Structures are given as structure tokens and as C-alpha cells.
Amino acid sequence: MDQEKNTKLEKVIHDDYGNIEGIIVQKGGKNVYEKYFNGYTAENAIHVSSVTKSVFSALMGIAIEKGYIKSVDQKVLEFFPDYAVQADEKIIQGVMIRNLLNMTAPYKCQSEPYEEFFASDNWVKAALDLLGGKENSGEFRYAPIIGTHILEGILAKATGQSVLDFAAENLFSPLGIHVHNVVLRNKEEQMAWYSKVENTCGWVVDPQGINTAGWGLTLTPADMTKIGQLYLNNGMWDGKQIVSSEWIAESTREQSRCVQWGNIAYGYLWWIIDGESYAAMGDGGNAIYINTKKKMVISIASLFVPDAKDRIELIKKYIEPAFEDCE
Template identity: 70%
Template sequence: MNQEKMIELEKTINSNYNNIAGMIVLKNGKTLYENYFNEYTATNTIHVASVTKSIFSALIGIAIDNGYIKSIDQKVLDFFPDYTIKRGEKTIQSVTIKNMLTMTAPYKCKSEPYEKFFASDNWIKAALDLLGGKGQIGEFRYSPIVGTHILSGILVKATEQSVLEFATENLFSPLGINVGHNVVLHNKEEHFAFLKDKNVSGWVVDPQGINPASWGLTLTPMDMVKIGQLYLDGGIWKDKQIVSAQWIDESTKENSRWGKLSYGYLWWIIDDKEHIYAALGDGGNVIYVNTKKKMVVSIASLFMPDAKDRIELIKEYIEPMFENCV
């Protein structure tokens, strides 16, 4: 490794990406780089924001592999038979799990009403109440928090386990990831404190004890890079099939599109031809997988609005630096 390039990389991180807490680069399953910043260490977890979505995608795949969910073409309302559809509302009845995974479900709101949603005593019902409307099924409509929570309800209904229990048993424990416990946030102040806490750990729950599909999960950079390596290796970890290769192939190719951006099943597709994809979270949290170069990069970052694009950092600095390493 060129020491001058290493110094240049870390100078760039400290000046332009100074909210990074930790970064790991793997190639061919070997650790080529691991470093921590802002007084973080390898054992510190961080809230990975929307990276949670991509990990939740794996849980849906596992639930399908194990027969808890028949297929992604099942209707969302099949899992909520007690939900009362509003008079004249038809669109919601046609929304499928695939629409939720590909962000192609319509909603009755122009932007998600976060405060109203978080203040409600039933987040699943609040999300279902917003699903449907006059929008077209099949058009990309990104749901950062509210709509995606419906997937959490589906997983709980299908498996009859909590999200964390199912994840621990079928994904986290096999990979040696310890999430540990549920986190209850009682008010706005606790919510923002959770986002900024240097000792944060666990997975947030809603008033019914359901872990969100879209946020609230804390991981270390090593936990994150393990997820990336699992996907790079076709769902196999230590000779055991954790997620089916078919699910990984389907969920990491373009299934919907938002302008120039491509989307799979809760994964962002960076380059469909080269098969590069990423889990992206607010503040600059990333699990990046380049299948052609057999490279995985994880970046954990502190909460920061409008953080600089990490994909640019990876493509301009990290990939060129490590692509010729064995």
C-alpha cells in the first residue's frame, strides 16, 4: 500500500468527510483498510439510518426463503385483515410487497408527515392510512420512514416473531452481529438524542414494540461490512446459505427508477451493468458492494444534515487505491 496515498485519503476524510466514525475496505474477503475517526473505536455502534432498509430487505428475502411469505406479489392488505379500508378507497387494495420494496407504492401525502406519524399510538395503522390515494401504482415514490414501516408489520404478522428476534435468529447471530435490545423513544428530545448519542446501541421500536424497517438500527462498521460480504458471496456465510442467491440477484438489480437513480429491493443500484449496489443512510452511512472488483466498503458516519456523497469518495479515492491489491 502506497503510504502517500493513504495519507492523502485520510487528509481528504478529515477535511471533506469529517463526520465519518469508521471505515472498512474488504477485497476478496480480506481486510485491506480499517480505521476509526472522531474518537470512535471498532466496538462503537452507530445509528446507520436508511442502511436499515437494505438489511430489512434481506429479512424479507429470508422470510420468503423459509416460507413465511409466499411471494413479493402478495397484497399488503392480506397481512392486515382487520384494517378497515376507507369508503371509495380502491388503490390500496392492489399494493403488493414488491411495490413496498421497490418504492413504487402511492401515498395520500406529498411529503411524509413525520411528526404526526411519530405522535400516533399505532405507527402501522398510521402508515396504512396514508397508503393509496390517487397516485399511480408503479411510479417511484421514495418513503424514507412512514410507508416502509408497513413492511415491518408484514414481517411480524408473517413470522409471528418480533423483527429483532427474527433478525437475530436468521441473520445477525449467524454473522456474529450483536444488536442486543430494543430502544424505546418517548419523545422528540429522546429521538434526536438517539441520533447523536456516541454510545447508542440497539434497534428502535414503535408503540407496539415493532422495529422499523427503515431506520433505528445501530451497527459497527464491521457489522456493516459483513452484510456487504454476505451479499457479495451470494448469501453464503461460513459455508451456510443465509439468504438465497436468487433473492440477492433480484434485489440488487434495477427494479424501479427515480430520474437517473436506480433502485432494487430497498438497495440503491449504483451501476446495473457492472453490478455495483449500495445501502445508503442519512449522514453518509454506506454499505457498498462492487461485485466485479470483489470489493466491499462500509462507512459509518455521525448524524449530519446534507453530508457529502460517500459514493464519490469511494469511486475517486478508495476503489483506485485498493483495486490492484490481492
């Protein structure tokens, strides 16, 4: 990348994307750009918000490949045999894992009751209590916390391990990613972690010690890039198949469509950008972007701000054109 393009990109970041903490661009498996901002360094992990969902998607694929879970068509309630379903709530019995992964599960609420959910002493049960309703339309309903936390409960029950132990053994350790559990003791700590956490590392757990699937994970830009490169490599890492290529193909193709947010396609906890690219995206502008045709991985770690400017626009308009010819 020549200095003129470098200067132009960093001016755009400074002027319009001032909450960015770090960017790494890989082309063909090699770093072609790495830059940190706002006093951050390569060692600083940051809360990546909903990027957590896409990382968790990999864990679900691994669990299915290893036989802990039969398939995405397995019914959710099979994993919670003691959960009591009310007589007028039969719709919940038909909800499958697939519906939670592609955001087509039905819920009794129009928007997630965050305070009620976090105040409960059992987040999985609280999430199950909100699942269902009168109609199972199969339409896209983005539930950033409820559905994904049910998936965490499923993974823990299916494997007989804590989610972090399963992740460490099967995903994090092979990639050299180091994460520990974090306990948040009250609402104030939960809100602070979601919106202000910086210079720390870990993965939030609920009152039962189950890690959050929809948020709560901190990663460095290098960690994010490893996840992206793993997916670009169709699940291979250092000659070992970490995630099956079949799962990567299924989870990164259109499984549903979010009409209300620009008619964007959704896979299994991944956003599908176009025919050659997909991304993990989180509040504040965190992103892991993979372009399969150009063999590029772009990771952007950002401090939380409300209504952060679109990172895909930044990537498509400025970052990709600057690096797509790098060898």
C-alpha cells in the same frame, strides 16, 4: 496500499468528510484497510439511518425463502384483514409488497408527516392510513419511513415473531452481530436518536414493540462489512446459505428508478450504482458498498450531519482506486 495513497485518502477525509467515524475496506474477503476517526474505535456502534432498509431487505428475502411470505406480489392488505378501507380508497387494495420494497407505492401525502406519524399510538396503522390516494402511478416515490414500517408489520404478522427475534435467529446471530431493542419515549428522544446517537447499540421499536425498518438500527463498521460480505458471497456465510442467492440477485437489480435524484436505479431497498456495484446508503453518509466485479466491500460509518457529501464519489474517486490492486 502505499503510505502516499494512505496519506492522500486520509487528507481528503479530514478536509471534506469530517463526520466519518470509521471505514473498513475488504478485498476478496480480507481487510485491506480499517481506520477510525473522531475518537471512535472498532467497538463503537452508530446509527446507520437508512442503511437499516437494506438490512431489512435481507430479512424479507429470508421470510419469503422460508415460506412465511408467498412472494413480493402478495397484497399488503392480506396481512391486515381487520384494517378498514374507506369506500373511496380502493387503490390501496392493489398495493403489493413489491411496491413497498421498490418505492413505487402510492401515498396520500406529498411528504411524510413525521410528527403526526411518531405521535400516533400505532405506527403501522398510521402508515396504512397514509397509503393509497387517487392514483397508483407505479412511479418511484421515496418514502423513508411509511412504507418500510408497513413491511415491518407484515414481517411480524407473517412470522409470528418479533422482528428482532426473527433477525437474531436468521441473520444477526449467524454473522455475530449483537442488537437489542430500544424504546424511545418521546419526540425529543426520537429526534436525538435519529440525528445524534453515538456510542450505543440497538434497534428502535414502535409502541407495539415492532422494530423500525427504515431507520433506527445501530451497527459497528465491522457489522456493516459483514452484511456487505454476505451479499458479495451471494448469501453464503461460513458454508451456510443465510440469504438465497436468488433474492440477492433480485433485490440488487433495477426494480424502479429515482429520476429526481440523479436518475439512479433502485432495487428492493438497495440503491443500484452501476452494472457492477450497489449500496445501502443512509443519512449523514453511512454506506455499505459492494462491487461484485472487483470483489470489494466498503463500509463507512458516519455521524449525522445535514447534506453530507456524497460517499459514492468518495468511494469511486479515492477509495476504490487505492485498493483495487490489493491481493
